[in-house]
Amino acid sequence: MPRNPERRILLADAGLRVLAVGGARGLTHRAVDAEAGVPVGTASNYFPSRAALLAGLAERIFDRMAPDPEVLAALSRREPSLALVTDYLRHIVERTTREPELTRALFELRLEASRRPELRAALGEVLRRGYADDVAFHVAAGLPGGAFEVALLHHAVDGLLLDLLTTSIDAGYDVDRVVSALVSRLVGRADTAPAAG
Template sequence: MVGATLLVVARNNERRTELADAGLAVLAREGARGLTHRAVDREAGVPIGTSSNYFRSRADLFDGIVRRIGERLAPEPAVLERLGRREPSRELFADYISDIVRRMNTHRDLTIALFELRLEAARRPEVAQRLTPWFRDAFAADVAFNTAAGLPGDAADIALFHYAIDGLMLDRLTVSIDPDSAADAVARDLVDRLLPEADCAP
């Protein structure tokens, strides 16, 4: 019985993940207004009513999508291992920032969906209530990682990089002021210009 229960849980989790991915696709393509349970069911190719069994409300659907964005945009373990073997330095910090930009630029649908969620949070307090803790926890985790890794930059510096990277990605995903510049080069320029020299002293 225990094995059967675990199998059901695994299948339920797999289906929940599939539905969250379908929701991400709808959100990125059609915006928040197009995100309905029916649209998610169609995108996932499942019977109408399936997604509402896993995500009872639209707010629950947003929750599932936010969690899935976090999972899919997470750093690759091999990249973290490779970077983690190096000594803390300004160059290493720049490589971490470049990896964030690379992931956001590679998974453009995820990044667009994330921007759509933030816009929806500006319109709907119930979405902001769900999204705000996730963003603030993610920021706190970034600061904690930076500190534990011995990298230069404090919480205020990390916040500046969040603002700058969000702006860079919005530029690249919409109408760019300089479409010919490489995102990686811009990311490294941000480190040179935003990170105080004093923070980089050995």
């Protein structure tokens, strides 16, 4: 396996662009090579199968979607509150809509994972790790709510992003108002959460 991590990142980023624009059907090694501007066969050297390519994209997308450390540092200096949870969520929505193709690529990966068991395993591991990290961060920061509320926010924000970045229901509500309502209604009622399991 080639050991040039910069080239692997270049190819994975090109693959995410191909996936966002052409969907899973358009994602081929040759299309990734063309998008990355590298010789034909390069993507196959780094990702020898379609499954390996998809798994590589699943890993790379979460590196690309990582929160801005400076924003997190500024937010972490504040007292835990519903307002702080709202601002964390605003940051999530802002950074995931700033590069809509990246978020669309994630939707494509999730859809493709529903059809491919090998991708389902790889992407599922990445998604579960991300959720566990989010819960650990939430708890360590002393924010209101817990694992259940973080899961509710994931479900709600995924739906919001799907609506913002695909064909919308066009309900006409301001995104900031929606984010505030999600936090107040989902986290503000944390005492009514059902037990896990």
